[in-house]
Amino acid sequence: MLKCAVFLILIISTCLVITSCRAEQTAVTTVTAPLTETAIPPSPPANTPEVAPSRSPTPEVLTEPAPTTAPETPATASVCFTPADLIPIAFMPEGDRLLVRTGSGVQIFNLVTMQEESFFKAPMNVLAAALSPDGSTLAWSLEDHTIQLLRIADQKLINTLPGHADVVYKLRFSPSGDRLISASHDTWVRIWDLEGNLLYDFQPDGEVLGIGISPDDKQLATIPFDGPLKLWDLVDHKLIAELGSATGYDTSDAVFSPDGRYLAADLATGLYLWSLPDGELQWDEVKNSMAIAFSPDGRYLAYSDIDENNDIILSSPDGSQVVRTWEGIQAPVWEMFFSPDSTNLVTADGVGLRVWSVEDGKLLYIGKYACP
Numbered sequence: 001m002l003k004c005a006v007f008l009i010l011i012i013s014t015c016l017v018i019t020s021c022r023a024e025q026t027a028v029t030t031v032t033a034p035l036t037e038t039a040i041p042p043s044p045p046a047n048t049p050e051v052a053p054s055r056s057p058t059p060e061v062l063t064e065p066a067p068t069t070a071p072e073t074p075a076t077a078s079v080c081f082t083p084a085d086l087i088p089i090a091f092m093p094e095g096d097r098l099l100v101r102t103g104s105g106v107q108i109f110n111l112v113t114m115q116e117e118s119f120f121k122a123p124m125n126v127l128a129a130a131l132s133p134d135g136s137t138l139a140w141s142l143e144d145h146t147i148q149l150l151r152i153a154d155q156k157l158i159n160t161l162p163g164h165a166d167v168v169y170k171l172r173f174s175p176s177g178d179r180l181i182s183a184s185h186d187t188w189v190r191i192w193d194l195e196g197n198l199l200y201d202f203q204p205d206g207e208v209l210g211i212g213i214s215p216d217d218k219q220l221a222t223i224p225f226d227g228p229l230k231l232w233d234l235v236d237h238k239l240i241a242e243l244g245s246a247t248g249y250d251t252s253d254a255v256f257s258p259d260g261r262y263l264a265a266d267l268a269t270g271l272y273l274w275s276l277p278d279g280e281l282q283w284d285e286v287k288n289s290m291a292i293a294f295s296p297d298g299r300y301l302a303y304s305d306i307d308e309n310n311d312i313i314l315s316s317p318d319g320s321q322v323v324r325t326w327e328g329i330q331a332p333v334w335e336m337f338f339s340p341d342s343t344n345l346v347t348a349d350g351v352g353l354r355v356w357s358v359e360d361g362k363l364l365y366i367g368k369y370a371c372p
Helices: 005-018
Strands: 028-031 079-081 087-091 097-101 105-110 115-121 126-131 137-142 147-151 157-161 168-173 179-184 189-193 198-202 208-213 219-224 229-233 238-243 254-256 262-267 270-275 281-283 292-294 301-305 311-315 322-327 335-338 344-348 353-357 363-367
Touching: 087 126, 087 335, 087 344, 097 126, 105 126, 126 168, 137 168, 147 179, 168 208, 179 208, 208 262, 219 254, 219 262, 229 262, 254 292, 262 292, 262 301, 292 335, 301 335, 311 344
Parallel strands: 079 363, 208 254
Antiparallel strands: 028 322, 087 097, 097 105, 105 115, 126 137, 137 147, 147 157, 168 179, 179 189, 189 198, 208 219, 219 229, 229 238, 254 262, 262 270, 270 281, 292 301, 301 311, 311 322, 335 344, 344 353, 353 363
């Protein structure tokens, strides 16, 4: 059955730290030289974790969270709140509300009022969830291997999508918002329209543990249980390229830069970044990570570095210049994403859900199971 190494480590980290929640010290921000103008490409148009037990090779994560030595941040520096869980999915398009997945459903939490705005109750355990780019549609996968589409406005069920024969841990809407891509341990990738109709499906060879869609909706990256990342043409459904030789795990993701110049992936052997369309490897400096994201405005690449005390790094899109480092994170970060306007970065590590200001590095909000 599933190898639960990554998931168990996150649970252990959570338990160790929650017992000392009142004494938690927040992270220090280290600012390095700003990006030069030539390192930032022109801002292109703007374009979820699924945390699950891994049945594939696990990264070399710490068995215990390293205690932080950072000085305590003043209480006025960040706001503590208690979301339904610590598994963020996405920002709503306005950027002031955060979607949080729980086992029993999905919460919309308002960061202005600091209150739950609504809760979508699922009929059974939710394994993965995704939000359409316009914020109108929620998709989630359930423990019976089905997928459901729901309308955000009134929580109405749009359709139930059957077909997968094993757990679905990856759901992604296309950047245009007119398609949903699902990937399952049953080895199938399926592409649906927003009415729930199956448009196309195929088997990329073996279990698919991670997916990513290009900003023009024309290419799909798949990360397998064993073997290289594969790049597919979504127009003629043909294999374009095989990149790298590493395997994936259930927290693996593939992400395209908003201008389509780069493809990045967090694999079992580290972070990789390729240039497109030639597929040349540009950067692979970080060897142990579980999260990576491009900012929607195309200015930044954010990633975690487990070997460096779980640091979170903000860099140029090609990884060549570090802009900022958030230090002293207490456990491996396994999820991160930017707000639609690129002003904030969300990170989750099983101990806390944090919202950072990209401009000055300040910790704006911290979500915990219990606040002091």
